[in-house]
Every structure is written in structure tokens, then in C-alpha cells.
Amino acid sequence: MTQGETVATTFGSAVGQEIGAALAAVDAELAARYPGDPGTRQPVHTVYVPGDVFAADTVRTWGDQALDLLDRHAPDAAALAAVLDLPAGLADAVHDRVRAKLEREPVEDLRIDFEDGYGTREDAEEDHDAARAAALVAEACAKADPAVAAPYVGIRLKCMEAEVxxxxxxxxxxxxxxxxxxxxxxxxxxxTLPKVTYPEQVTAMVRLCEHFEKAHGLPTGRLGFEIQIETSQSILGADGRATVARMIDAAEGRATGLHYGTFDYSACCGVSAAHQSMEHPAADHAKAVMQVAAAGTGVRLSDGSTNVLPVGPTEQVHSAWQLHHRLVRRSLARAYYQGWDMHPGHLPTRYAAVYAFYRDGFEQAADRLSAYAAHAGGDVMDEPATAKALSGYLLRGLDCGALGEAEVTGRAGLDRAALEAFAAPRRAALTTTR
Structure with missing residues (x-):
């Protein structure tokens, strides 16, 4: 057959129109429910600080304490590599970037806690602490200095159960x-809305957001929130139905994240204290359900935390660092790109794990994406979905500081705009056709 030659067909245009009309509702639901990742930066962690402890210098204090621990227990690249078993070729770059990060932007996401970490107080005391938190956050954000103000900040309120x-x-x-x-x-x-057990509690949070927006003349949808998965009912309802997707639906587009609560969920499932961990089979099951429910919705995932703190003599600090580093790497490999950090000493290993993860795979990812973009082939046959994953990987590496824009562009031959187009092909196509 030569180009331009007429081909035989059976279906008339009316058939396609009929199919299109029959699937119009499905098309609309797919677009609404599964818009894909929002394409914005996702913090690599969330730091939780009790509402009465939060202060104007909390972010800088955490950074300084983390730097002090790093200098005392892993003062150079070789020492850090020995503790965390980093590949020799990554040690210098990782150590340098960790130090720079702790000086420049030690905390990416800060949550001021008025739930478990704060406890039950007199109303006047909690009112005071909540008002003080708002004033300090406003003051810090006005300075726009990531060394003293986290780029993302907010509160975890008490849950929607009757007593609180x-x-x-x-x-x-x-x-x-x-x-x-x-x-x-x-x-x-x-x-952050904790200890959700029923979708109706999520709906209640939506109504609160709506009332506040209306009262202050804010755009509809300005307020979003994270849902914490901390109870067995948030995974499997009393009727035997999976619950997470129903909670995302109940959020009416306002859910921004699903955060796994390691210790509440473990305890709810009867796991003894000695075995409560981010890598317990009960945790893996819950997080797998969360992952499938959130896929394609634009709702992001966050893993939990470890309660083993890097304090005390060097040997004890190193042991805690090794555990934390391994857990963070495990989460990253399972596509959980965010987690909780509970102590300043967790910051060095959070960033070391994240930076090593992205730098270790940088060259291969850049080369594969470059070959795909150039239709050059290679020893791996990649598809559009893989190109999306490769570009997302590089963008996350850029956002957290693991990679530099010049080195990514130099290796992949693609600037940030091109990476974003590969990471969100559907959104890019819609933009192009408008």
C-alpha cells in the first residue's frame, strides 16, 4: 500500500459518535477523578512539632542541631559513607549537599501539632497556642527565608471523633x-486531619473549609487537607469495603495527601510495641491500599516515622542513623517520596537517603529519557509511562536539591519545561490544544 491510498473501512462516522456519546459520562468522570499529579513540588518530609513547643526559631534550631550532630558523628564524606554504606562515588556529593541543605533549608514541611504530640489542655491554653502559632507562621512566611521558614507549614488538628x-x-x-x-x-x-475512620468525617472537614472560605471571601477550594491513615477502619470499613478511595471521594477534590501513621495504625491492628515499624507487614498492606487508591488522583502519599532517635554516644547515634536511612530508602523504592521526621537528628539521614537515591540513578534516568525523547532506542525499550516516571524522578531530584538544573539539562538534553511535559503528558496535551 502506498501513502495516501484509500483504505477500506466498515464503521461510519455515526458509530464513533454513538460510542462517544455513550462514554461521555465516563470521560468526564475519568478527568475529574484522575487528573494526575498536580506537578508541584512535594516535600520530602514532614516535621512534627507540638503546638506549645513551636517557636519563631524552630526551623533554624532544628537545622543547627542537625548540623551539630553531623559534625560530631560524621564530620566528613568518608565518615558519613562508612556509617550509611554509601557508594564511594556518591559520598562527597551527598555529604556536601546534606550540609548545604541543613544550612539553607533544613525543614521542607512543618506541621504544628495540636493532636497526640500536644495532648489535652485547658481551652484557654490551646486557644493561646493556636493563636500564637498563627502569628509566628505569618511572621516567618513574610520573611520568605527558607533557613527560618519552611516552604510548607500548617497544623494537625484534633480528629472528628465526638470527644475532641x-x-x-x-x-x-x-x-x-x-x-x-x-x-x-x-x-x-x-x-492535617488525623485518625479518620469514616468518610463522613472527611466530608465534615470539607464543610468546615467551605464555611471558612465563604466567610472570608476566599476562592472555593483554597483550603485543602491531608488525611491521616491511622486506623484499621480507614483501610477496611465495617461493611468489608475498602475505605481509602471513599475518603478521597468524600474530600470533594480537597484531599492533598494521605499520610500513614505508623504507631496508631500498628496499635490499632494489635501489633506489639517492639514490632511497630514502617516495614511491618501490616504497614505494608495499609500503604499498598493507600497507593492504589491514590494513583492518578493527584493525592500524594507520605510514609510514617521511626521513633528511634539518634541521641547519646556516637555508636548509638550511628545505629539510629542506619535504621532511619534504610527505612527512608525503602520508602523511596516503594514510591513513597515523603515521610515524617520526629527529631533534628533525623534530618541528616533523611537528606542523605534522598540525595543518594536520586544521584545514584541520575545518569541512567537522564540517558534513558534522552534516548526516548530522541527516538534513539538503546538497550531498554521504554514506553510513554516509563518516560513519565523517568521525568518525575528527575524533577523530584531537582526540587529537593539532590540534582542541579545544569547537570540534568546537560545530561538529558532537556530543560525543566520539557521534563514537566513528559511528567504530565495529559496536562501538556490539554494545554497545547487550548
Missing amino acids: RDRGIRTLDVFLSGLMAAGGLPAGLRL
């Missing part, structure tokens, strides 16, 4: 109202 519901709602109100009085909501605002 009113207090949680009031704390949310005090905090958000304080931000508005101080000049408005920061761009990186994050709210």
Missing part, C-alpha cells in the same frame, strides 16, 4: 482566622 471534635474545630478556626488577620493564608499552607 469541638476542640479540633475551634483550634482550626483560631489558627486560620489568625492567619487571615495577619495578612492572609500562606501559599504553602498545609492542614
Whole structure:
């Protein structure tokens, strides 16, 4: 057959129109429910600080304490590599970047805790702490200095269960109202709803967001929130149905993340304290359900934390660092690109694990994406879905500081805009056709 030659067909245009009409509702639902990743930066961790402990210098203090631990227990690249078993070729780059990160932007996401880490207080005390938190956040965000203000910040309120519901709602109100009085909501605002057991509790949070937006003339959808998966009911309902997807649906587009709660979920499942861990089979099951439910929705995932702290003599610090580093690498390999950090001493190993993860695979990812973009082939036959994964990997490496834009562009031959187009081909196609 020569180009341009007429081919035989059976279906008339009316058939295609009929099929299109029959699937129009499905098309609309797919677009609404599965918009894909938002394409914005995702922090590599969330640091939790109790509401009464949070201070104006919390971010800088955490960074300084982390630097002090690094200097005392792994003062150079060789020492850090020996502790964490880093490949020799990565040690210098990782150590240098970790140090620079702790000086420049020690905390990427800060959550001021008014739940378990804060406990039950007198109403006047919690009111005071919530108002103080709002004032400090507003002041820090106005400076726009990542060395003292985390790019993402917000609160974890008490859950929607009856005994603490009113207090949680009031704390949310005090905090958000304080931000508005101080000049408005920061761009990186994050709210966390813990211990969700029923989708109706998520819907209740949606209604609160709507009321606040309407009262202050904010755009609909300005407030979003993370859902913490900390109970067995958040994975499997009383009726035997999987629950996470129903919770995402109940959020009506406001869910920004699903955060796994290591210790509450483990305890709920009857796991003894000595075996409560991010890598327990119960944890892996819950996180696999979360992952499938969130896929394609734009709702991001966060793993939990370890409660083993790097404190004490060097040997003890090294042991805690080795555990934390291994757990973070394990999460990254399982596509959990964010997790909780509970102590300043976790910051060196958080960033060491993240940076080693992206630098270790950088050249191969850049080369494969470059070959795919040039239709050059190679020893791996990649598809569009793999190109999407490769570009997402490089973008995450750029966002956290593991990679530099010049080295990525130099190796892959693609700038950030090109990487973003590969990472979100559907969004790029829509933009092109408009």
C-alpha cells in the first residue's frame, strides 16, 4: 500500500459518535477523578512539632542541631559513607549537599501539632497556642527565608471523633482566622486531619473549609487537607469495603495527601510495641491500599516515622542513623517520596537517603529519557509511562536539591519545561490544544 491510498473501512462516522456519546459520562468522570499529579513540588518530609513547643526559631534550631550532630558523628564524606554504606562515588556529593541543605533549608514541611504530640489542655491554653502559632507562621512566611521558614507549614488538628471534635474545630478556626488577620493564608499552607475512620468525617472537614472560605471571601477550594491513615477502619470499613478511595471521594477534590501513621495504625491492628515499624507487614498492606487508591488522583502519599532517635554516644547515634536511612530508602523504592521526621537528628539521614537515591540513578534516568525523547532506542525499550516516571524522578531530584538544573539539562538534553511535559503528558496535551 502506498501513502495516501484509500483504505477500506466498515464503521461510519455515526458509530464513533454513538460510542462517544455513550462514554461521555465516563470521560468526564475519568478527568475529574484522575487528573494526575498536580506537578508541584512535594516535600520530602514532614516535621512534627507540638503546638506549645513551636517557636519563631524552630526551623533554624532544628537545622543547627542537625548540623551539630553531623559534625560530631560524621564530620566528613568518608565518615558519613562508612556509617550509611554509601557508594564511594556518591559520598562527597551527598555529604556536601546534606550540609548545604541543613544550612539553607533544613525543614521542607512543618506541621504544628495540636493532636497526640500536644495532648489535652485547658481551652484557654490551646486557644493561646493556636493563636500564637498563627502569628509566628505569618511572621516567618513574610520573611520568605527558607533557613527560618519552611516552604510548607500548617497544623494537625484534633480528629472528628465526638470527644475532641469541638476542640479540633475551634483550634482550626483560631489558627486560620489568625492567619487571615495577619495578612492572609500562606501559599504553602498545609492542614492535617488525623485518625479518620469514616468518610463522613472527611466530608465534615470539607464543610468546615467551605464555611471558612465563604466567610472570608476566599476562592472555593483554597483550603485543602491531608488525611491521616491511622486506623484499621480507614483501610477496611465495617461493611468489608475498602475505605481509602471513599475518603478521597468524600474530600470533594480537597484531599492533598494521605499520610500513614505508623504507631496508631500498628496499635490499632494489635501489633506489639517492639514490632511497630514502617516495614511491618501490616504497614505494608495499609500503604499498598493507600497507593492504589491514590494513583492518578493527584493525592500524594507520605510514609510514617521511626521513633528511634539518634541521641547519646556516637555508636548509638550511628545505629539510629542506619535504621532511619534504610527505612527512608525503602520508602523511596516503594514510591513513597515523603515521610515524617520526629527529631533534628533525623534530618541528616533523611537528606542523605534522598540525595543518594536520586544521584545514584541520575545518569541512567537522564540517558534513558534522552534516548526516548530522541527516538534513539538503546538497550531498554521504554514506553510513554516509563518516560513519565523517568521525568518525575528527575524533577523530584531537582526540587529537593539532590540534582542541579545544569547537570540534568546537560545530561538529558532537556530543560525543566520539557521534563514537566513528559511528567504530565495529559496536562501538556490539554494545554497545547487550548
